[in-house]
Amino acid sequence: MVVVRTVTSFGRSGTFDWLYQRVTAVVLLAYTLFIVGFIFFSKDFGYQAWSELFAQRWMRVFSLVTLLSTIIHAWIGLWSVVTDYITNRMMGGKATVLRLFIEVVLAAVAVLYAVWGIEILWGV
Amino acid sequence: MLKVSIYRYNPETDKAPYMQDYELDTQGKDLMVLDVLELLKAQDQSLSFRRSCREGVCGSDGMNISGRNGLACTTPLSEAARKGKLVLRPLPGLPVIRDLVVDMEQFYEQYKKIEPYLQNDTPAPAIERLQTPEDREKLDGLYECILCACCSTACPSFWWNPDKFIGPAGLLQAYRFLADSRDLATDERLSELDDPFSVFRCHGIQNCVNVCPKGLNPTRAIGHIRNMLLTRAV
Numbered sequence: 001m002v003v004v005r006t007v008t009s010f011g012r013s014g015t016f017d018w019l020y021q022r023v024t025a026v027v028l029l030a031y032t033l034f035i036v037g038f039i040f041f042s043k044d045f046g047y048q049a050w051s052e053l054f055a056q057r058w059m060r061v062f063s064l065v066t067l068l069s070t071i072i073h074a075w076i077g078l079w080s081v082v083t084d085y086i087t088n089r090m091m092g093g094k095a096t097v098l099r100l101f102i103e104v105v106l107a108a109v110a111v112l113y114a115v116w117g118i119e120i121l122w123g124v
Numbered sequence: 125m126l127k128v129s130i131y132r133y134n135p136e137t138d139k140a141p142y143m144q145d146y147e148l149d150t151q152g153k154d155l156m157v158l159d160v161l162e163l164l165k166a167q168d169q170s171l172s173f174r175r176s177c178r179e180g181v182c183g184s185d186g187m188n189i190s191g192r193n194g195l196a197c198t199t200p201l202s203e204a205a206r207k208g209k210l211v212l213r214p215l216p217g218l219p220v221i222r223d224l225v226v227d228m229e230q231f232y233e234q235y236k237k238i239e240p241y242l243q244n245d246t247p248a249p250a251i252e253r254l255q256t257p258e259d260r261e262k263l264d265g266l267y268e269c270i271l272c273a274c275c276s277t278a279c280p281s282f283w284w285n286p287d288k289f290i291g292p293a294g295l296l297q298a299y300r301f302l303a304d305s306r307d308l309a310t311d312e313r314l315s316e317l318d319d320p321f322s323v324f325r326c327h328g329i330q331n332c333v334n335v336c337p338k339g340l341n342p343t344r345a346i347g348h349i350r351n352m353l354l355t356r357a358v
Contacts, residue, residue, distance in 0.1 A: 087285065
C-alpha cells in the first residue's frame with residue numbers, strides 16, 4: 001500500500017489537522033460572537049469601554065488564543081489549498097519549489113502576526 | 125429529432141478533442157442514453173464507448189451526461205436531454221483513451237490501496253464465518269457499489285489529487301471492510317487512512333451522493349471512517 005506522508009501539514013496527521021481546524025473554528029466563533037455582542041450590548045460603547053475590556057488579563061489571553069487559533073486555522077486551510085492546486089502531478093518539480101516558497105512566506109507572516117499581536121495586546 | 129453532441133478524440137488522428145454533433149430520430153420514444161449511443165454507432169462506426177450489461181449492474185458505461193455523471197444504460201432521455209439536446213462527454217478528470225473511453229488506472233489504484241478483501245487470520249470455521257443479521261445489516265448501502273467511477277470523477281478533491289485522495293468510491297469500500305464484523309484488520313486499515321489526503325481531502329460537498337446511480341451515500345461512509353479515526357486518536 002502506498003502511504004501518503006506529509007511534513008508540512010500542521011498536525012502531521014489528517015485526523016489531528018481536521019480536529020484542530022474544528023476546535024479553532026469554535027474559538028473563532030466564540031470570539032466573534034463575544035466582540036459583536038460587546039459592541040452591541042455595552043451601554044456606552046467607546047474608547048473607555050474598549051480599553052477597560054482589553055486591560056483585563058483574561059481578555060488579553062482570550063484574544064491571544066483567538067489569534068493563535070486564526071493562525072492554526074489559516075495554516076491548515078491554506079496548506080490544503082496549496083496542496084490541491086500546486087501539485088507535482090500537474091507541474092513537476094516546480095510545484096515543490098513553489099509550495100515551499102508559499103509555505104515559508106505563510107510561516108513568516110504567522111510568526112509576524114503572533115509577535116505583533118502579543119506586542120499590541122500587552123502594550124496598551 | 126434529437127440533437128446529440130458527443131466528445132470525440134482519437135489520439136492517433138486528432139490533435140485535440142472536439143465535440144461532434146449528431147441527429148437521431150427517436151420516434152418519440154423515451155430511450156435510454158445507451159440506446160441512443162448504439163443507434164448512433166450504427167451510423168458512425170468510429171464512435172467509441174464502453175458498455176456491457178446494459179442494466180446498471182456492470183458499471184462500464186459511466187459517462188458525463190448533459191453535465192452530470194451517470195450510467196448511460198439507466199439514464200432515460202427524459203432525464204438527460206434538455207430542449208431536445210443531449211451532451212455526452214467522458215467521465216471528467218481521468219485521461220481519455222478515445223471518445224467516451226477513459227483510463228481508469230488511477231481509480232483502480234485507489235481501490236487497490238484500501239485492500240478490498242476480508243482480512244481474518246483466525247482458523248476458518250468448517251462451513252463459513254457467520255454474522256448476526258444486525259452485523260450483516262451494517263453492510264447495506266456499502267456492498268452495492270459497482271465501481272462505475274461516477275462518484276470519484278465528480279469529486280474536485282479527486283480531480284486535484286487522484287494519486288493521494290482515495291476518492292468516494294474507494295472510501296465507501298474502505299468503510300465496507302471497516303464495518304464488517306468478520307474483518308480483523310480494522311486498526312491497520314485505519315492507520316493507512318490517517319494521513320491528510322486519503323480521507324481528509326473530503327470536504328463533504330456530496331457531489332458523490334448527488335451522482336451515484338445506485339443511490340449510495342459515500343459522504344456518510346466517509347463520516348463514519350472519520351469518527352473511527354477520531355475515536356482512536358483522542
